[in-house]
Amino acid sequence: MNILDKIVLRKKEEVAIAKQQVSVKDLESHPTFGRTPYRFKDFLLSDDRTGIIAEFKKQSPSKGVINGEADVKAITQAYNLAGASALSVLTDTDFFGGKKEDLLQARSVNEIPILRKDFMIDEYQIFEAKAWGADIILLIAAILTPQQIVDYGKLAQSLGLNVLLEVHDLVELERSICPHLDAIGVNNRNLGDFTVNIQTSFDLVDRIPNEFLKISESAISNPQTIKDLKEVGFQGFLIGENFMKTENPGLAMKEFVGEL
Numbered sequence: 001m002n003i004l005d006k007i008v009l010r011k012k013e014e015v016a017i018a019k020q021q022v023s024v025k026d027l028e029s030h031p032t033f034g035r036t037p038y039r040f041k042d043f044l045l046s047d048d049r050t051g052i053i054a055e056f057k058k059q060s061p062s063k064g065v066i067n068g069e070a071d072v073k074a075i076t077q078a079y080n081l082a083g084a085s086a087l088s089v090l091t092d093t094d095f096f097g098g099k100k101e102d103l104l105q106a107r108s109v110n111e112i113p114i115l116r117k118d119f120m121i122d123e124y125q126i127f128e129a130k131a132w133g134a135d136i137i138l139l140i141a142a143i144l145t146p147q148q149i150v151d152y153g154k155l156a157q158s159l160g161l162n163v164l165l166e167v168h169d170l171v172e173l174e175r176s177i178c179p180h181l182d183a184i185g186v187n188n189r190n191l192g193d194f195t196v197n198i199q200t201s202f203d204l205v206d207r208i209p210n211e212f213l214k215i216s217e218s219a220i221s222n223p224q225t226i227k228d229l230k231e232v233g234f235q236g237f238l239i240g241e242n243f244m245k246t247e248n249p250g251l252a253m254k255e256f257v258g259e260l
């Protein structure tokens, strides 16, 4: 069983337990549920912002612990100040060391879009995302059927959330594309074996219809790579480890942005 299968298996158990503890009705009555989410597009395409979606990521299956003691409020605020167009906050605990409180805390101190970074396998998690203050949800093509992508995309958009579809190859892209998406992200990391290759983004960019925001994800560690990705049409750049592995992720982002 590869890591993605293990994550999905565990996620199904987690969601089943969460559903017993907190009903959708309870989620709907959460104070944050009623807020109007920010529009991803407004921040990603703003001249005042960098296009960077800066990720708060304490650990990962491929790298183990990256920054175990990281302070979510301080780091996400510093990312925001450095010009992030959006924040990405991991809420998966077992594999990424994240938690719902990280998202709630990031929400409480930032007024830019926040992506709930998790493995969505049930509509229930979309209600959680809304209740916890997210603006964007992630749908990973590798773990969802085309019908699930349509259903989850529709539900998320009906709640005012933005939808980011993540693909790793042309087969995933072609079978998953549907009208209920706002952005399409090309993950440069193969989630099955963890190999990374930025070329994946260059290979797929022209296959993404222009009506969707185009995002390149993972393994970005050089400002020149962003310039090259922009040149071919990418508007967003999801970066986690390159900042989080430093002692001061906010400063690392500020210096990186200085070279753009």
Ligand SMILES: O=C(O)c1ccccc1NCC(=O)[C@H](O)[C@H](O)COP(=O)(O)O
Pocket (backbone or CB within 6 Å): 003, 055, 057, 060, 061, 062, 063, 187, 189, 191, 194, 217, 218, 219, 220, 238, 239, 240, 241, 242
């Ligand atoms: O990062 C991993 O090891 C990983 C393993 C299995 C599934 C997903 C994984 N990462 C999720 C991501 O997409 C990245 O956190 C995100 O794109 C940022 O990547 P990076 O800049 O390389 O930290």
